[in-house]
Amino acid sequence: MVKEPLVRLENISKTYPDGVKALDNVSIEIYPGEILGLLGENGAGKTTLMRILYGEIKPSSGRIYIKGREVNLHGPWDALKHGIRMIYQHFSLIDEFTVMENMHLFMSTIDKKATIDETRRKVEEVLKTLGFQILLDEPVARLPIGAQQKVEIIKSLITGAEILILDEPTSVLNPLEIEELFRLIKKLRENGVSVIFISHKLKEIKELTDRVVVLRKGRKVGEAETANIDESTLAKMMIGEELPELNQTVKTSSNNLSREILVLEDIEVKGDKEQSTLKGISLRIRSGEVVGVAGIQGNGQKELAETIIGLRKPIKGRILFENEDIASLSVEDRLRKGISFIPESRKIGLIGEMDISANILLTNHMHLVSRFGVVRTKELENLSLRVIKDYEVVAASPRVLVKHLSGGNQQKVMTGRELVKNPKLLVAMEPTQGLDVKSTQQIRRLLLDHRNKGGAVLLISSDLEELLTLSDRLVIMFNGRITTEGTPGGLTVEKIGLCMGGSC
Numbered sequence: 363m364v365k366e367p368l369v370r371l372e373n374i375s376k377t378y379p380d381g382v383k384a385l386d387n388v389s390i391e392i393y394p395g396e397i398l399g400l401l402g403e404n405g406a407g408k409t410t411l412m413r414i415l416y417g418e419i420k421p422s423s424g425r426i427y428i429k430g431r432e433v434n435l436h437g438p439w440d441a442l443k444h445g446i447r448m449i450y451q452h453f454s455l456i457d458e459f460t461v462m463e464n465m466h467l468f469m470s471t472i473d474k475k476a477t478i479d480e481t482r483r484k485v486e487e488v489l490k491t492l493g494f495q496i497l498l499d500e501p502v503a504r505l506p507i508g509a510q511q512k513v514e515i516i517k518s519l520i521t522g523a524e525i526l527i528l529d530e531p532t533s534v535l536n537p538l539e540i541e542e543l544f545r546l547i548k549k550l551r552e553n554g555v556s557v558i559f560i561s562h563k564l565k566e567i568k569e570l571t572d573r574v575v576v577l578r579k580g581r582k583v584g585e586a587e588t589a590n591i592d593e594s595t596l597a598k599m600m601i602g603e604e605l606p607e608l609n610q611t612v613k614t615s616s617n618n619l620s621r622e623i624l625v626l627e628d629i630e631v632k633g634d635k636e637q638s639t640l641k642g643i644s645l646r647i648r649s650g651e652v653v654g655v656a657g658i659q660g661n662g663q664k665e666l667a668e669t670i671i672g673l674r675k676p677i678k679g680r681i682l683f684e685n686e687d688i689a690s691l692s693v694e695d696r697l698r699k700g701i702s703f704i705p706e707s708r709k710i711g712l713i714g715e716m717d718i719s720a721n722i723l724l725t726n727h728m729h730l731v732s733r734f735g736v737v738r739t740k741e742l743e744n745l746s747l748r749v750i751k752d753y754e755v756v757a758a759s760p761r762v763l764v765k766h767l768s769g770g771n772q773q774k775v776m777t778g779r780e781l782v783k784n785p786k787l788l789v790a791m792e793p794t795q796g797l798d799v800k801s802t803q804q805i806r807r808l809l810l811d812h813r814n815k816g817g818a819v820l821l822i823s824s825d826l827e828e829l830l831t832l833s834d835r836l837v838i839m840f841n842g843r844i845t846t847e848g849t850p851g852g853l854t855v856e857k858i859g860l861c862m863g864g865s866c
């Protein structure tokens with residue numbers, strides 16, 4: 363007998379108001395009591411698809427069927443009524459309330475008449491069925507993350523959730539907590555609950571799920587019974603069969619590799635999450651080379667950049683810049699020594715309400731402010747005009763407010779104000795994110811010109827094509843470690859995909 367799906371998402375497309383096409387004609391089914399893996403790299407569209415199923419956003423086109431009937435979901439509460447609940451990495455719990463109070467608060471939004479005793483009975487019943495325990499009268503803030511996640515899951519079950527969507531649930535957990543979560547998810551399956559498990563991690567998908575759907579660039583590129591597919595095939599599906607062609611018009615061979623400019627030795631740094639905590643990073647960068655850092659976002663790349671520029675202090679290890687240990691130096695001292703930084707987003711790096719000059723001053727103040735605190739206005743003006751001219755910023759004058767520039771021109775200001783200092787080492791995070799083809803090419807050209815003039819570049823990007831096009835050497839990070847290293851030409855798609863998915 364053919365099983366009826368509990369949910370069918372049919373031909374779902376989604377274009378966000380800013381024009382980003384996040385989903386293109388994706389159809390998936392979820393069956394009762396199954397664990398469905400949703401695999402894809404950053405930006406593949408996994409979260410968008412699930413937010414549509416959770417009623418948080420509307421698809422641009424397509425249909426949603428629940429138990430065979432077409433529905434129009436007006437919001438998460440509507441989805442909840444249909445037994446669907448999504449749990450994000452940031453939990454929706456009130457820290458000061460006890461577990462029971464949180465459960466009851468949630469319950470009463472669904473059933474206003476429910477008393478706290480009834481809620482408690484329901485919680486105890488669910489816990490007994492699953493064979494799990496939680497301290498019900500403890501304030502949530504005192505519970506470890508793994509237990510808080512369980513509270514979220516139980517909270518969903520007492521309100522009758524039949525489909526639980528877990529958005530990268532393991533990224534906040536330690537290995538023991540992951541084991542415990544998997545045990546709980548398998549129990550849910552035994553009890554007929556369906557779980558959609560969003561992940562980039564191939565091992566977890568293999569270990570836990572019954573079926574897997576792979577998304578890439580907004581399209582469904584594969585679907586299989588998990589038992590019938592191996593990690594290598596999944597890796598290739600996730601990042602694409604073909605390595606992007608190395609773009610010879612942009613890339614010219616690296617100058618004679620010279621001295622090591624930066625050496626990281628066995629660096630350990632506390633990260634925002636367990637998964638992004640740096641666990642013994644060793645890396646060498648020479649002048650005249652671009653070292654690319656690949657990996658799914660959140661595996662320590664940001665922590666690595668922030669450690670090099672001095673925003674995070676290592677617990678262990680040495681950072682040598684031109685043979686000098688700079689681990690105890692401030693950000694400003696490091697800038698003075700010739701390290702520059704392009705942060706991951708223009709929103710962080712620029713102040714929209716200020717003009718181009720003032721934004722340039724932000725990271726060049728050490729050269730442009732006298733020791734009495736007076737800005738050398740003529741020099742600032744000249745430098746600003748130089749940035750506008752040399753880096754082809756389309757702006758009438760340095761007086762233009764940054765918020766009035768296009769994304770590409772903003773990025774050129776952010777890049778130009780660093781390159782104009784001719785830094786010995788440039789740490790560039792996502793330098794072309796959200797830019798059109800022309801601006802992307804311009805920024806990439808600037809980075810390579812800098813390298814060709816003898817500068818070193820550490821390029822952190824979630825755009826694999828960019829990394830393969832620009833890097834002389836590539837390292838791949840997973841779970842706070844560098845798991846592999848090679849040249850772009852020397853690494854196969856399979857190897858890169860496996861390493862990004864944590865299986866190498």
Ligand SMILES: Nc1ncnc2c1ncn2[C@@H]1O[C@H](COP(=O)(O)OP(=O)(O)OP(=O)(O)O)[C@@H](O)[C@H]1O
Pocket residue numbers: 378379380382383384402403404405406407408409410411659
């Ligand atoms: N609210 C939004 N407005 C505009 N674009 C968005 C929005 N949310 C997501 N996007 C874009 O839609 C695309 C798909 O993003 P989505 O978050 O769904 O991917 P994902 O597979 O969940 O990625 P990740 O693993 O990084 O979370 C990306 O290009 C992203 O930048």
